[in-house]
Amino acid sequence: MIQAGAARPLLVEVQASERTAERHLLCVLPKGATPADKFVIKKPTFALRLNRPVQFQPFTGPDSNRIRQGQIVKWRPEDFRAMPPLQTLALTGESVHLEQSDLTAEVILHSQLNELGLVDLQCVATEKQKGRERHQWDLAFDLRQVLGSENQLVADPQESIEIAQKRLIFTEALEGFFSERILKDLEEQTGEKRGQWSLPLLRKGFDCLIGQVSRRSHSEAYETAWWMAAGYCLRPGCGAPLDEFRVRQLEVLLDLGLCHPGSKSVREQRAVFWRRVARGLNVELQERLFDENEALALSGSKRGLEPLKMLAALEGVSVERKRKLLDYLCDALQQAPRWAIESYLWCAGRVCARTPLSRRQEWVLAPTFTQALLEVVLRLDSLPVPPKLLLNFILQSARISGAKEHDFSAEVRERFHRRALELGLCADDLEPLKQYTPVARAELQSQYGEALPQGLMLV
Known part of the structure; x- marks a missing residue:
């Protein structure tokens, strides 16, 4: 239980301007904040990206009372330590397509530390935005996962390097692959059997593959491999952050159809793909597939x-x-x-x-x-x-x-x-x-x- 208050301030990275490379952090919870404290940040004005995957990168600040709630500061590596990022999707109920949406909502921020060590952050649409289907989006950052007994960040650098290397292998292999044995190639390059690949790594693979959906026309073998690899990486269609967004992207695949409809292997792998991800599909999509x-x-x-x-x-x-x-x-x-x-x-x-x-x-x-x-x-x-x-x-x-x-x-x-x-x-x-x-x-x-x-x- 958290009783003494936050040992350090919590900040979230914000995009101050697309024309500068400097990183800026917004303090959403000051040092010493307790579960009884509730904070509302109305200024400056914030815009939340909607209907597309976004990442919130939190940081812990220096052991100081100088950084106040709502203050924006420049990031300095010697002062701020990164926590694991939170990937999420702020949905409005509007349709999502393969191309990224530029839709945003003007929001104010509500933050509070609860007794369990979670920082609850709510993005609440301003009055002029409340005509949307959803006007509040909730986030939670877990301070317990990254703070040790001495309030020091806990991390395994070697593990991080290995994960980064595997993600790079997946990205490079899948963004340019034209091989029907792509999964076997990835096993050889990562040094792991596919059954050992972690869930985040698999989803990284799917994110690369969905960006290559138009390449299915390259050859019958390529399209067969695409359906097989995409289904394997997204199975069972739920369970990972952003899976709801990934599944909503699939609706366009039914409209696109097959590039090689005469191929037995392509037809079979397409059916296997939909069976693998069926658990994440909504009722409307399931019934369309059935019919x-x-x-x-x-x-x-x-x-x-x-x-x-x-x-x-x-x-x-x-x-x-x-x-x-x-x-x-x-x-x-x-x-x-x-x-x-x-x-x-x-x-x-x-x-x-x-x-x-x-x-x-x-x-x-x-x-x-x-x-x-x-x-x-x-x-x-x-x-x-x-x-x-x-x-x-x-x-x-x-x-x-x-x-x-x-x-x-x-x-x-x-x-x-x-x-x-x-x-x-x-x-x-x-x-x-x-x-x-x-x-x-x-x-x-x-x-x-x-x-x-x-x-x-x-x-």
């Missing part, structure tokens, strides 16, 4: 397999659309060719899941809709699928979720349990059908379909 790909996905052809998996990952679509998938899978599973059975069963698990990856319980289908599909699967005498895949399907579809309106009755779950034992599954593994059990990370990974970025948990 545009429904005919191919439900055609029963090999071409429709990846689009079908993409549709199954769209958890926010309407009940009517999900019931179309259920009806198709009920028929398809009873006469599925061997090359399709595992994909069909994975899709069935996603559509019938009691605990969706989005954690949006209102998107869960009622048991009355999904029971028929479970009955179809469990009636089959034999399924040419690995036992683990069958187990994952049953756990996703019939487990106790903790939400009674979404759970099967005890009698139905007991019947599913007996049939699963007859199919050779282990009683211990089926415990989630008997009592509430939190979803294990391994189950979430199976439900998602591949490994997730380091540092990101589906919770």
Whole structure:
């Protein structure tokens, strides 16, 4: 708990003029400020950039009372120490396009230190700006992350150098790449397997790739690699700062279409891309994807397999659309060719899941809709699928979720349990059908379909 007050002033870098290279800092919290102190900074006038990624660079100042709240000072390296920057997005609700917006809002600043050591900074639109959909944007800077017991900044210089080197490798490789093996090239250049790449590094990769979207026309191999790398770097579409902005940029990709629509690999990687980022998509975009790909996905052809998996990952679509998938899978599973059975069963698990990856319980289908599909699967005498895949399907579809309106009755779950034992599954593994059990990370990974970025948990 913070009781004695801020040991040093907190300042934020501001752009004083585009014509000068000098850096200027604004004091938003003076030394000695306590949680009881609230500060309002009305002058000078501030403009907040809207609908585009921005960075707030905070600094701690010298141990002095000379810097007052609202004062602007010139940055000097011997006096001011940088804290980790805060990247964010000030949205107005207006549409965001791939090109950067020049929209700004005139704001005044409210700042306060709370008991937990967070500095709350609010950018509040002035009266003439309040006609916008949103007129207040909140930021929080955590003093605890950077101040040690002696109020000294804590940092690992070697780690910072390594991170900077990897970011440079990603930038140089992705901003000019024309290789279909770009991910393998990056593994060689960074000395790490792609599964070890951190979430910030992956998002840096996507930011480079989205800037190269027009290059997809270079070749079929390039476009295939672009969809594959972009989806890998943005998966699962949420969990990192600015992901909301990144996902909103994706809307234009549907309008642009494919540069090589006749290519099987391009079509498949495009479907994989949308499946990978589906968790971050809004309902409107999910339903548009569903409607545009429904005919191919439900055609029963090999071409429709990846689009079908993409549709199954769209958890926010309407009940009517999900019931179309259920009806198709009920028929398809009873006469599925061997090359399709595992994909069909994975899709069935996603559509019938009691605990969706989005954690949006209102998107869960009622048991009355999904029971028929479970009955179809469990009636089959034999399924040419690995036992683990069958187990994952049953756990996703019939487990106790903790939400009674979404759970099967005890009698139905007991019947599913007996049939699963007859199919050779282990009683211990089926415990989630008997009592509430939190979803294990391994189950979430199976439900998602591949490994997730380091540092990101589906919770």
